[in-house]
Amino acid sequence: MIIREMTPADFDLFYPVFADVVDAQETYAFEPGMSFDEAYNLWCVTPLKTYVLEEQGTILGSYYLKPNAMGPSRHICNCGYMVSPQSRGKGVARRLCEHSQALALELGFTAMQFNAVVSTNEVAINLWKKLGFVIIGTIPNAYLHKRLGYVDSHIMYKALAGESSSSCG
Numbered sequence: 001m002i003i004r005e006m007t008p009a010d011f012d013l014f015y016p017v018f019a020d021v022v023d024a025q026e027t028y029a030f031e032p033g034m035s036f037d038e039a040y041n042l043w044c045v046t047p048l049k050t051y052v053l054e055e056q057g058t059i060l061g062s063y064y065l066k067p068n069a070m071g072p073s074r075h076i077c078n079c080g081y082m083v084s085p086q087s088r089g090k091g092v093a094r095r096l097c098e099h100s101q102a103l104a105l106e107l108g109f110t111a112m113q114f115n116a117v118v119s120t121n122e123v124a125i126n127l128w129k130k131l132g133f134v135i136i137g138t139i140p141n142a143y144l145h146k147r148l149g150y151v152d153s154h155i156m157y158k159a160l161a162g163e164s165s166s167s168c169g
Helices: 008-024 036-045 092-106 122-130
Strands: 002-005 049-055 058-067 076-083 111-118 134-145 149-159
Touching (some): 008 036, 076 092, 092 111, 092 122, 111 134
Parallel strands (some): 076 111
């Protein structure tokens, strides 16, 4: 398995996974039914970097990395991760998250924050906790889950350099 920067051709292959995840309305607060061009802009153009994890020519997952805010808060980054259904449970998200943390440090970020981890996404929450992230806040009824109705979302945080995660909550 290799992790490398995503190309436009990669996004062509990845888009069905992206569309399925977004349209499921279980984990991402992206507009369902967005066009290919809107999805490409959101995942590949707006972020600072976008990567894929590939094995033998098959894209197993992807992530983007961007500043979470601007100006005096630009030292904290934000990432989004998606893994193809057939690759889930095989360590792909872990490898992507570990890679993104190393890249964030290389790019000068000191912390990583996830702004809206849907509370019903227990697999992701447990993985992020294992990787050192902590829940620093919960937003009640922040996400309209397609099957479950309104559910909470968590804000998760991890210091990457220069401070202790425990100082945040």
